[in-house]
Amino acid sequence: xxxxxxxxxxxxxxxxxxxxxxxxxxxxxxxxxxxxxxxxxxxxxxxxxxxxxxxxxxxxxxxxxxxxxxxxxxxxxxxxxxxxxxxxxxxxxxxxxxxxxxxxxxxxxxxxxxxxxxxxxxxxxxxxxxxxxxxxxxxxxxxxxxxxxxxxxxxxxxxxxxxxxxxxxxxxxxxxxxxxxxxxxxxxxxxxxxxxxxxxxxxxxxxxxxxxxxxxxxxxxxxxxxxxxxxxxxxxxxxxxxx
Amino acid sequence: xxxxxxxxxxxxxxxxxxxxxxxxxxxxxxxxxxxxxxxxxxxxxxxxxxxxxxxxxxxxxxxxxxxxxxxxxxxxxxxxxxxxxxxxxxxxxxxxxxxxxxxxxxxxxxxxxxxxxxxxxxxxxxxxxxxxxxxxxxxxxxxxxxxxxxxxxxxxxxxxxxxxxxxxxxxx
Numbered sequence: 001x002x003x004x005x006x007x008x009x010x011x012x013x014x015x016x017x018x019x020x021x022x023x024x025x026x027x028x029x030x031x032x033x034x035x036x037x038x039x040x041x042x043x044x045x046x047x048x049x050x051x052x053x054x055x056x057x058x059x060x061x062x063x064x065x066x067x068x069x070x071x072x073x074x075x076x077x078x079x080x081x082x083x084x085x086x087x088x089x090x091x092x093x094x095x096x097x098x099x100x101x102x103x104x105x106x107x108x109x110x111x112x113x114x115x116x117x118x119x120x121x122x123x124x125x126x127x128x129x130x131x132x133x134x135x136x137x138x139x140x141x142x143x144x145x146x147x148x149x150x151x152x153x154x155x156x157x158x159x160x161x162x163x164x165x166x167x168x169x170x171x172x173x174x175x176x177x178x179x180x181x182x183x184x185x186x187x188x189x190x191x192x193x194x195x196x197x198x199x200x201x202x203x204x205x206x207x208x209x210x211x212x213x214x215x216x217x218x219x220x221x222x223x224x225x226x227x228x229x230x231x232x233x234x235x236x237x238x239x240x241x242x243x
Numbered sequence: 244x245x246x247x248x249x250x251x252x253x254x255x256x257x258x259x260x261x262x263x264x265x266x267x268x269x270x271x272x273x274x275x276x277x278x279x280x281x282x283x284x285x286x287x288x289x290x291x292x293x294x295x296x297x298x299x300x301x302x303x304x305x306x307x308x309x310x311x312x313x314x315x316x317x318x319x320x321x322x323x324x325x326x327x328x329x330x331x332x333x334x335x336x337x338x339x340x341x342x343x344x345x346x347x348x349x350x351x352x353x354x355x356x357x358x359x360x361x362x363x364x365x366x367x368x369x370x371x372x373x374x375x376x377x378x379x380x381x382x383x384x385x386x387x388x389x390x391x392x393x394x395x396x397x398x399x400x401x402x403x404x405x406x407x408x409x410x411x412x413x414x415x
Contacts, residue, residue, distance in 0.1 A: 014273075015272075019268065023261065024335040026293055070335055
């Protein structure tokens with residue numbers, strides 16, 4: 001045997017997982033991992049650029065491979081799911097329009113246990129007429145739980161629909177984080193949009209943490225912004241109800 | 244076949260890149276085993292393709308169309324063989340780690356002997372002879388990979404073979 005042919009015999013097949021590793025590491029194939037949510041399991045998919053989607057485990061992207069997320073995110077993912085905000089976790093939202101990205105960015109600022117309306121979000125991105133478009137951005141939010149679209153309710157105050165497994169999951173999530181969806185529904189049904197405190201002179205959306213501190217003796221309720229401002233109330237600085 | 248793949252890479256990098264891995268993974272893995280060591284080879288091969296993808300993303304289409312792909316991938320692999328910087332913490336990794344070792348080819352009985360013989364060569368001669376005879380590159384691809392003239396590479400390979408022959412005679 002020549003040296004040349006003995007050298008040629010040193011050729012080996014690359015180990016099989018190599019192409020999978022490369023596909024995951026380049027982001028050409030998204031990876032996914034399963035996490036516990038208050039209503040059951042969810043599949044979180046990711047590329048090296050960030051989190052790409054949160055879906056029910058029955059609806060995982062068929063192209064995604066079960067994978068370990070980058071170790072730098074191992075703790076950040078469950079924390080983001082539990083807190084309902086991305087924190088430092090990067091999101092891979094490059095495929096969304098700038099409008100949708102800005103809606104998600106504002107929605108991510110809604111505090112745990114509180115809700116805001118589509119109209120409130122529309123005003124906060126500087127497009128007060130866009131409540132309907134905001135609703136559709138929420139309905140197609142690729143990263144529910146992490147961007148907490150469960151905290152965004154109809155402009156009339158009703159809890160409304162939810163994309164991740166249906167409206168009942170929105171109720172489960174809101175209860176889980178200390179909100180009272182039954183009470184919010186009752187207020188909405190009776191036309192109450194704002195709660196005000198006679199002692200502070202402040203007016204809030206019903207789920208604002210300041211609104212929840214108003215005692216029954218000081219509470220005044222209003223169906224509209226104009227009714228509240230005509231009565232002399234100032235907007236709360238936490239929930240900024242009229243912005 | 245490589246030219247056709249380069250055209251498809253230029254047209255749609257993301258769709259065609261998987262074929263680059265399929266086509267060249269054995270090349271890169273086999274060569275790195277003899278240059279960087281059996282244990283490093285798998286990681287470095289993976290890293291080579293990750294960097295290759297990153298580089299191709301920054302290239303103009305016309306540059307991709309005219310790449311000598313088989314040699315070019317080695318410009319990256321050789322660089323990595325010299326410099327192991329990696330950042331694994333930012334990457335998703337496959338879940339089925341226990342499968343990783345089940346699919347390795349069996350080692351040839353004289354694998355350790357060849358490792359020792361090749362280690363006795365200077366890095367330049369070892370690279371040349373491994374790329375020519377283990378990986379199977381032609382001289383033009385080796386010239387592309389190493390940045391040396393084709394004639395020089397040819398003489399490197401001949402000198403390496405002569406040296407190996409004398410090492411083996413000493414053994415016998």
